[in-house]
Amino acid sequence: MRADQTDVLKRLSYIEGHLNGVRKMIEADQYCVDVLRQTYAVRKAIEKMEALILEQHLHTCVPEGIKEGREDAVINELMQLYNLAGNR
Amino acid sequence: MRADQTDVLKRLSYIEGHLNGVRKMIEADQYCVDVLRQTYAVRKAIEKMEALILEQHLHTCVPEGIKEGREDAVINELMQLYNLAGNR
Amino acid sequence: MRADQTDVLKRLSYIEGHLNGVRKMIEADQYCVDVLRQTYAVRKAIEKMEALILEQHLHTCVPEGIKEGREDAVINELMQLYNLAGNR
Amino acid sequence: MRADQTDVLKRLSYIEGHLNGVRKMIEADQYCVDVLRQTYAVRKAIEKMEALILEQHLHTCVPEGIKEGREDAVINELMQLYNLAGNR
Numbered sequence: 001m002r003a004d005q006t007d008v009l010k011r012l013s014y015i016e017g018h019l020n021g022v023r024k025m026i027e028a029d030q031y032c033v034d035v036l037r038q039t040y041a042v043r044k045a046i047e048k049m050e051a052l053i054l055e056q057h058l059h060t061c062v063p064e065g066i067k068e069g070r071e072d073a074v075i076n077e078l079m080q081l082y083n084l085a086g087n088r
Numbered sequence: 089m090r091a092d093q094t095d096v097l098k099r100l101s102y103i104e105g106h107l108n109g110v111r112k113m114i115e116a117d118q119y120c121v122d123v124l125r126q127t128y129a130v131r132k133a134i135e136k137m138e139a140l141i142l143e144q145h146l147h148t149c150v151p152e153g154i155k156e157g158r159e160d161a162v163i164n165e166l167m168q169l170y171n172l173a174g175n176r
Numbered sequence: 177m178r179a180d181q182t183d184v185l186k187r188l189s190y191i192e193g194h195l196n197g198v199r200k201m202i203e204a205d206q207y208c209v210d211v212l213r214q215t216y217a218v219r220k221a222i223e224k225m226e227a228l229i230l231e232q233h234l235h236t237c238v239p240e241g242i243k244e245g246r247e248d249a250v251i252n253e254l255m256q257l258y259n260l261a262g263n264r
Numbered sequence: 265m266r267a268d269q270t271d272v273l274k275r276l277s278y279i280e281g282h283l284n285g286v287r288k289m290i291e292a293d294q295y296c297v298d299v300l301r302q303t304y305a306v307r308k309a310i311e312k313m314e315a316l317i318l319e320q321h322l323h324t325c326v327p328e329g330i331k332e333g334r335e336d337a338v339i340n341e342l343m344q345l346y347n348l349a350g351n352r
Contacts, residue, residue: 032145057120058339075322146251163234208321233296
């Protein structure tokens, strides 16, 4: 397992734990505003994990693809990700 | 347990399952673009759960608070949520 | 004109000026990354103006509507805004 | 002027006109919810213009930079844009 994959999985474990906390709050019928504050934090943690994955992708697959002549495919994929990331 | 709470928990279970799928993809070292597509879908599912929780909040606590004279506290809380939701 | 409306218009003037700067950058064929940094700043300024308008709405029309028995209409409108604001 | 720059400027003119409509609505003291619907539409139009500028950047400067050995600088810039775009 690569070092960066370990880092991604560590963040994922944190997110799973956080989401489990959200479940307990909902089951205990806690104040909805407090639940929402936690779900926003979970989304933010997912976004940080995504940034890490994207950064790896940009440093490995993208330059490889461009050097191998698959430039259009690589760029189109990046634009798709960008639009998906922003709900666009 | 209220009917709407059951609906929120159902969505949460779906999100947990989806996130577990993301874990398996990362552990199997799958293509990062495919992983990102799934994490974006997870975030979108969380946003839908949040909209449900917020809607309940607006239909219950907000009108109650306003009728009981806690208008400023209720509005400030809503503004905080709005800003948090948009990473503002 | 109300004091808060003056504040909104002041922010709008700032946004228009900022956008005019973006136009000059594009016409001068400046580096696209620099242009994007400015358009992101414009969007952020619009979001701040929106937060101001929303806050006024929450402090005036929403409590009025709830006290006058138009609770459902007021809440549905808020949910529509929330979903629009997040591109949801 | 390049064809793609013309397209970007056409979108910018549309955005400026749209924003001018927002100004008239605010000056005429129109319903805040209607104003917000329009400002959200303006932001969405800016996002579409950004996507166009980014796509040009990915098709020109990025592959050039990578082929010229400035890979790290190009990638870091992309990550900055990604984080800025999402208010991250």
